[in-house]
Structure formats: C-alpha cells, structure tokens
Amino acid sequence: MPQIEPKLLQGFFDYTPKQMAIRQYVIEKWRNIFRSFGYGQLETPVLEYADVLMGKYGEEEKLIYHFYDHGERHIAMRYDQTVPFARFVAINKDNLKFPYKRYEINRVWRAEAARRGRKREFYQCDIDIVGTESLMADAEILQVLHYGFLEFNLPKHVIHISHRKILESFLATLDLEKDKFIEVNRSIDKLDKVGIDGVIQEMKERGIKEPNISKIIEFISIKGEIYDVLNFLRDKLQDSEIGLKAVLELETLFKLLKEMNISDNYLSFNPSLVRGLDYYTGAVFELKIEEFGASALAGGGRYDNLCGIFLDDVQISGVGVAVGFERLCLLIEENNIPIKSNVNTQILVTVFSDNLRQNSLEAASVLRKLGINTEIYLENDKIAKQFKYADKNNIPFVLIIGEEEVKKEVVILKDMINGDQREVNLKDVLKSLETS
C-alpha cells in the first residue's frame, strides 16, 4: 500500500490525555454546576440543513463549513450552539415545559483565516432559560455564572451588567437619526479593543457628529455605586417610558442578586457594555477577570425572540450566557491554576514475579474499589524499569508486593516524588495517599 503522510489540518488539534485532563475537568465542573441548578443537557447534531444556519451570522456566515451530501442536500457544520437550539425549540415548542432550562457543551467549526494557533474547531459552553420573562431567570443565570467561576481558583472576577434599552433610550434623547443607533452600538462594542479614542474615531467614521459624540462618551463613562448610578439614570431618562422600565428591571435584578448573597464586589453596572449580537433586547452581561485583561470570559443577555427566524406566530423569550471554554482552559493551563481532578493514575502496582502477579492484580482491584485510579504494570520487566514507567508517566505512587510482603500481609507504598517508602496495610493506602 502506498504510504500516506500522517498530518493534521491547520487549525485542528489532537488533545492528549494531559490536555484532556484540564478540558475534562472544566467540562465536568460546569456540568455539575449546571446540573445542581436543574439545567438539562441537550445535544444537537453537528450537521444541519445549510439554510437552517445561513442568514443568521451576517458577514461571519462565510466561515461556515458547508457542502453537498450524498443525496445532494446542501448541509452545513454547526457554527454555534444558539441557532441549533433555536431550531430545536421551534420544532418542539408544543412539547417543551416552559420555563425550559438547558445546557450544551460541544464543538463548533469555523473556517477562520489561518493564523498560528487559531482554532477552527473549538468548544462552546452555553446555558439558557427560555419561555419566561421573569427577572429571576436573568438573576439565576448570573448566579450560576458567579458560583461557577468561584469554583475554579481563579483571581477575582467581576460581572459587568447593563441593559440594551438604557443606551437605546438615552440615544433617543439625542438629536440622532434612529438608523444610527446600530452604528453607535457597534462603535461602543469595540471599546475593549480600541479604547475611548478609538470609539470616538469609530463614531466619526460612522457619521456620528458632535456634540452627540461627547454626550455618548460621557454617558458610557458613568461610574459609581450601583444604586447611585441607577438613581442618576432614573433622573436622566425620566421622559422615556422604556428607559425607566429598563432602569427598574436592572434595579430588580440587582436586588435579586443581593438576595442570592452575591456581594457587590463582584458586580458592576457598566453602561459601555453593549454586546455585539443584535438579538439581545434586555439585560446584557460579561464576566471579566482584571488580571487577565479586557476581554470577557463569559457573556450573554436577555432576548425577546429566540425562534424569530423559524416562527412568525410565537415569540419565545429567554436569557442565556456562554462561557468562553477555550480561553478558560488556556488560562488554567498557562497560569498553573490548581485543578482537583480524578483523571490521572494515582498508583502503579508493580509485578514482582510471575508467581506474584495474582497478588498484584488483586491489590489493584482493591485499590480501584477504594476509588483510586490504579494501573498494573503490563510487561515482564525488572522492578527498576517498572519504576521508570511510573516516573515517565507522572504516576505519583508505586506499590510493591514481594514474597516478604505477601507473608506479612502488607504492601510497600513508594512516593515517587520524595522517594519515601513505607509498609502499609492495603486497606490503609487511601489514607496514606491523603496524608502524603
């Protein structure tokens, strides 16, 4: 057979067990958090009819992988988890029990321009509550996000919160054509990347004029205690019914977050927060960690009409958030954030001789029943080589059972990090590991 070069596509990666240990830890952490709040897991297909996905992502649509299948159907690979979720809700709306709470942690594909390390295949991690307008839903999404991030031993995070309709009703007070609102939105959305001067420049280019620019910049720069800012806004937007409603909604939201015992230290009202996606209609939020720079580690908001592209007779509103899974994994790896995981092998049980193999096999079974991930050495090698295997594979403990130990009904437990070894009873190994 002709030899084929074994190679990976650019932008695609194999994740080795060492890398998967972090990724799986992050997945399981979030999964447990979502479950503990009663979110059900949904899994949608990787392939969809192309027209289900097309027309939803603006310019970005060109990044969708799409092709014709064996039956000449035009099909496409999942670009995000939101559109397939909307498709799912649209199909099943009559059978779902609302409010419907779901999470999904899965891969998506984007044909991004090739750059070093840029991923064309990556995970997204989303939760949504749909079919309710209750602000308790918004608050719960933030509660999940907050308690979730607390679990990861990361530096302190802040959740930045705003409301789409606050900026909107402020803009309505200016002498500005309505079709410019979206231009202002897009300019402000670039704040983290280009700074205040960049936003000013951006607005100029998009045809916004003075004194509106100054007023907008002043507005998005409002800072202060949450309730002071809300009072200031109530005053500023007193003639706007929509504006006042938005302020009241935020006030209620902050009150609920307080009832959830989330300290104000973790929260910030931030009128410069707009979120890029056009479909948000209520509260919007982003979670950031100052030490890790300006870009958000999670973001989301409330939307009015999840299934608008599929249904014209029903509006299904909801609120959701997406955790930046890949970035979170990278930060944990790069910053050596400690992870408590049960992924790796904890003990290698050596095999002293053919005659004693059964003793080693039995010991390994006992250890597994105690919940200890345990490997047994598979080949016929000298003990020194078996130690080397443990060393190369970062297995922290080695168990040795020789003739002497069998007679005395003990085992020898060797700590591969400090070299200590001691005789223990097999049943006490777990305790010994914990005190090491």
Added chain:
Amino acid sequence: MPQIEPKLLQGFFDYTPKQMAIRQYVIEKWRNIFRSFGYGQLETPVLEYADVLMGKYGEEEKLIYHFYDHGERHIAMRYDQTVPFARFVAINKDNLKFPYKRYEINRVWRAEAARRGRKREFYQCDIDIVGTESLMADAEILQVLHYGFLEFNLPKHVIHISHRKILESFLATLDLEKDKFIEVNRSIDKLDKVGIDGVIQEMKERGIKEPNISKIIEFISIKGEIYDVLNFLRDKLQDSEIGLKAVLELETLFKLLKEMNISDNYLSFNPSLVRGLDYYTGAVFELKIEEFGASALAGGGRYDNLCGIFLDDVQISGVGVAVGFERLCLLIEENNIPIKSNVNTQILVTVFSDNLRQNSLEAASVLRKLGINTEIYLENDKIAKQFKYADKNNIPFVLIIGEEEVKKEVVILKDMINGDQREVNLKDVLKSLETS
C-alpha cells in the same frame, strides 16, 4: 426576514435531557472505569485530510462525508476512531511512552442509506493499549470490558474469545488454496446473521468445495470446557508452529483472566468467532448477552501493525476493544435497566411570597452544597402551579418554606410520588431523601 422551516436532516437526532441522562450515564460510567485502570483520554478532530481516511475502509469508504474546504483542501469527517488514532500515533510515536493506553468516546459520521431510525451520526467508545506484545495487555482489555459490563445491571454477559491464527493454521491443514482463506473468514463472520446453513451456502458461492466445507463446519462447531478444547486443538494443530503458538497464547490469556478473578462462566472459547476486520492478527473477542440476541455488544482484538498505512519503518502492535455505545444505550432504555445517576433535579424549592424568596434562595444554596440537584421556582405563581411544574418535570420532591416554617426554622418536604409531606430540618433533607 423570510421564515425558514426548522427541520432536522434524516438520520440525525436531537438528544433531549431525558435521553442525555441515559447517554451521559453510560459515558460517565465507562469514563470512570477507563480512568480507574489508568487509560488517558484522547480527542482527535472531527475533520481530517480526506487522504488520511480514504483507502482504509474498503467498500464502506463511500459512506464517508467528504468535501472541499475554503482553501480547496479535500477534507473528510471522522468515520471511526481507529484511523485518527493510528494517525495520531504515527505523528507522535517518538514522544509517546509505550505501552500507551488511551480511550476515546466521541461521535463519528456515516452516510448510511436512509432507513427508519438509522443513525448517520453516532458515538463510538474505544480503548486500546499500543506498543506492547504482552498478553497482559489483552487480558487487561478483557478485564476492563468484563468489569465495565458488570456495572450496568444488565443480564449476564459472555465474552467469546478466539484467535485469528487458530482458524488460519487449521485452514492450512486443508487442501485449500491460500487465497480462499479470506473467503472462508468472511463466510464464517456471517454466522450470527445467516446461521450454519447460510455459512455453508456462502462458502459454496465463494468457491469452497466439499469435503472442506464439512471439515470447516465441524471445526467452528467445537464446543466444551475451555481447557479441553485447547487440548483438542493442540492435538489437531500439532504440526503447525503458528497454530501451537496461538493455542499457547490463548492458554496464557485464560490463565491471566483466572488470576483476574473472572469466572469461567463469563468466558467462552468460540472458534467460529473471526471478526470482520482484516487487521486483527491475534486474539479476537466479542461480548454478548444471550437475552439480547446474537449480535455483539462489544468487540475487538489484537493487531500487529496499527500504523501500517502511515509508516513503513516501524510496526506498532496493540490490542483494543470497541463498546457498542448506541446499542448499549438503547438496551438500557428499552429494558428499563435502572440507572443510578446524578443528572436530574431532585428537589424543587417553591417560593411562597416575594418576602420569603430570599429564604427559599438560601435553602436552595444549602441543598446544592449537600450535593442535591435543586431548582428554584422562577416565576411569581401560586404554590399549586409550582407543584404542577415539579410534577410535569418529574421532580420527585418539593420544598415549601412559609412564614410558619421560617419561625420554626424548619422546612416542609413533600414527596411528589406518594404525596407524603413532613416537617424537617434543612440539614436533614439529604437523609430524608435517602430513606424515602
């Protein structure tokens, strides 16, 4: 915007939280088993260069989804987990520490002919040990499989074991052209589907003649105690060095399985077992459950040359098994096999009034810390409607905290199945759930 019909591609399915509860249970069960034996998780991309996948699957190759990407590269979607694993090992062989033990549980895609319920997207669940010829590796794979299936509360399974070289060396004793061996193999492989008469017919059509057919049928029908059969074979194959070596390997394998405390009741030597795949070269095995018919729930074997298509200078041998994930999930669902899982919500905490919401929120937090999956009711509704929500969502317990309960520092726990309700201390809820 024009409305788009929300529909799924045929052969593709949304998995709802109820279905995912079973699927995730099965995934987590196997993951924990694999981890407990020290297998690392590998995750390879969904997309590969088409020529990495093509030329490996014979006729089945036509089922691969393939297309040209944005850079006119010919790419393809993963058809199984074995070829990407071989590609991974070929790329990384100089850095891997052998024996290398990995598992992968992931989706693959096949453009199967459309039939009711036939899946074009499904999970595979594989483990392999590569880079060792030790029979301890073969034995361990079977040990993992055996102890894994014991975890699922299924009817008793049997692992059928044979060796590729036993049939091969038997065939060599017949007056049969060597190129007919593969025809015989393929005929026997159909035994489960077509029965003995079908196999005879199949052999006739493939040009096998009498008395060879009778001799082959007699051979594959050998039954009896494992060691008796092995002795019989040792006698029968006494002139074949390869045959005797294979018998010795099986004998050693059965001895190791005994040392692993796997009772003979779970094992069967079955010379009619050949496995379809041409790349097996040693022991082959299948796990079956008699109550669930003739088709296997898992299968695998030993191979000589994992990376043959990619490398011509090194041979990497190994042994592996694939669990039939989709079939296992289906059997659990259809037979109502009890699953112990921590997926579903166990308690709904109701909200008595706006004033008491904070008490409910705090109770919910305490319950989650106790490890109980807990939902809080999100909307402002009467208690009766809150009960209905629990009922519709199959939440087994409801917690009620009214004025009276707050004063007395208790909560009311209502069992939604039998209707019982009682006053308990919040800290004792876990105990109450367990004794219910």
